[in-house]
Amino acid sequence: MATVPVDINSSNRSSPAPQDGKGEANDQGWKAKLKLPPKDMRIRTTDVTNTKGNEFEDFCLKRELLMGIFEKGWEKPSPIQEASIPIALTGRDILARAKNGTGKTGAYTIPITERCDPCKDAVQAMIIVPTRELALQTSQICRELGKHLGLKAMVTTGGTNLKDDIMRLYEPVHIIIATPGRILDLLNKSLVKTSKCGILVLDEADKLLSQDFKGMLDNIIDHLPTDRQILLYSATFPLSVEQFMKKHLQNPYEINLMDELTLKGVTQYYAFVQEKQKVHCLNTLFSKLQINQSIIFCNSTQRVELLAKKITELGYSCFYIHAKMNQQHRNRVFHDFRQGLCRNLVCSDLFTRGIDIQAVNVVINFDFPKHAETYLHRIGRSGRYGHLGIAINLITYDDRFALHKIEQELGTEIKPIPKNIDKALYVAEFHMQCESAEEEEEGISDSARPVGSSIGASKN
Structure with missing residues (x-):
């Protein structure tokens, strides 16, 4: 260079x-x-x-x-x-x-x-x-x-x-x-x-x-x-x-600086489901995951609103946003979600570009995208600025070829979802607790830790 x-x-x-x-x-x-x-x-x-x-x-x-x-x-x-x-x-x-x-x-x-x-x-x-x-x-x-x-x-x-x-x-x-x-x-x-x-x-x-x-x-x-x-x-x-x-x-x-395309801190999983099982699967994920904030992607604005309604009926707090909404309404949803007033946001690909919400630790592709570029930008909403996060993809029979194609194009591995996901992969507090316990076992005192090892988060 x-x-x-x-x-x-x-x-x-x-x-x-x-x-x-x-x-x-x-x-x-x-x-x-x-x-x-x-x-x-x-x-x-x-x-x-x-x-x-x-x-x-x-x-x-x-x-x-x-x-x-x-x-x-x-x-x-x-x-x-x-x-x-x-x-x-x-x-x-x-x-x-x-x-x-x-x-x-x-x-x-x-x-x-x-x-x-x-x-x-x-x-x-x-x-x-x-x-x-x-x-x-x-x-x-x-x-x-x-x-x-x-x-x-x-x-x-x-x-x-x-x-x-x-x-x-x-x-x-x-x-x-x-x-x-x-x-x-x-x-x-x-x-x-x-x-x-x-x-x-x-x-x-x-x-x-x-x-x-x-x-x-x-x-x-x-x-x-x-x-x-x-x-x-x-x-x-x-x-x-x-x-x-x-x-x-x-x-x-x-x-x-693209030696690899996907973020190192984002662990990717897939779950094979039938279309009619998707909402039930999402409900199971909500009950099992320790979500700080999540972004859930659909492939159409109509499906965004329908899914947001289903999630609300299940008893979870949920906002939705898409390009056909009134701009003032969009601004209010964006602002309130960034402020942490709601845990889950359902959206279209409007929200894949550059939006930086540090608290998001889970991204769910309710609908799997067709293109690797879209997938890359979607899962990049988690694991912001080198932090940890997970991306979970709900895959139907019709999505199987797109899954394989995106894995190949991005040179990444999307793993089958395990029964229990290790919280250290996406929950910052849990990971810090583990690190703290390990340091105490090794006899490392606070005074021995490196000074200035923290890098300030950038809003991209």
């Missing part, structure tokens, strides 16, 4: 001096004044821990940005962040491939937030994502990272009032997070000024360049300056991505 020299002494990326004039003592103690969230002590796999040992401070980021990073609970860069951030800061195009849930969002939001100037009243960066929920999630991350810098991020998606977006654009906006159709509408109406927009991010690029959004990305790029930087991130890279890269990216720096 090619390497690029990075000017770490560039003046626009140096950490600013302390603001309150207390000199060297304050310079050393600024971290102690941060409002940090509780440390996440769950076990993590090498998907996120296999780094070169860099710290966020090593990237010469602004002090205020570092404050936002640490206050989010991000302690150390993940491999994709370590590989991507210093290159993105140089202004070079990037083509990055990394697994779901390993920190891709942080890999581009950090350099964007660093390079945007809050003193300039202009849109300087644009992030395009395929779904409305992912747009909301990404905009929240941008706001949290940039809160000490005074950067203003705006989210604009379909299903919302265009007048609200127009009114928002009268105020300063530095970063726009959008779905393709809505931002193209605003651009075609000349409502967004892009002459200073030097950075374009395509997150979940394979989906953005699919038939669902045919030609939209080309039209969006036509509105941007010719000297823009394009950052392209995805877990899968079909032919459409390669064609787009050759057309629009200039000498891109390529990052590929």
Whole structure:
């Protein structure tokens, strides 16, 4: 892989001096004044821990940005962040491939937030994502990272009032997070000024360049300056991505962290059932599994609603979400599920892209998908950021060929479901209890444990 020299002494990326004039003592103690969230002590796999040992401070980021990073609970860069951030800061195009849930969002939001100037009243960066929920999630991350810098991020998606977006654009906006159709509408109406927009991010690029959004990305790029930087991130890279890269990216720096496709922390099982037995099987799983939160996938919006009704009748708390719902209703379900107000969520493939809910430890494919790419994104909702989780697939006679095909294409093993699933495979508290007991047996005291072994979770 090619390497690029990075000017770490560039003046626009140096950490600013302390603001309150207390000199060297304050310079050393600024971290102690941060409002940090509780440390996440769950076990993590090498998907996120296999780094070169860099710290966020090593990237010469602004002090205020570092404050936002640490206050989010991000302690150390993940491999994709370590590989991507210093290159993105140089202004070079990037083509990055990394697994779901390993920190891709942080890999581009950090350099964007660093390079945007809050003193300039202009849109300087644009992030395009395929779904409305992912747009909301990404905009929240941008706001949290940039809160000490005074950067203003705006989210604009379909299903919302265009007048609200127009009114928002009268105020300063530095970063726009959008779905393709809505931002193209605003651009075609000349409502967004892009002459200073030097950075374009395509997150979940394979989906953005699919038939669902045919030609939209080309039209969006036509509105941007010719000297823009394009950052392209995805877990899968079909032919459409390669064609787009050759057309629009200039000498891109390529990052590929996909030595294998599925997450190391997600254990995959299948259960052979008849179609009419699926609800009974799901009821059995609910009674036997220690679910923190679960996401259950169906292959159609109609089946989503029918299954959610069945689950509720069985006496379990359940939300559902799909693309045909009113946008305000979708937003409320997404928000409430993220807040932990409900244990189970039934959804369509709307929810397979980039949605990061750390508490999800079980994914169930009530309907088995036909394509390996869909399967990969579905099970990636569990085991986020190197944590542990399980994926359970209900397989009918008609699904048997798809099961074998997906195993082959992903180079993964989907095992027959055992009578009892080891809780250490997906229950963080149980695993920590086991580790603690083992350490006590070996006579390892708290003081002997390695310091700083925890890596902050990234929201991708």
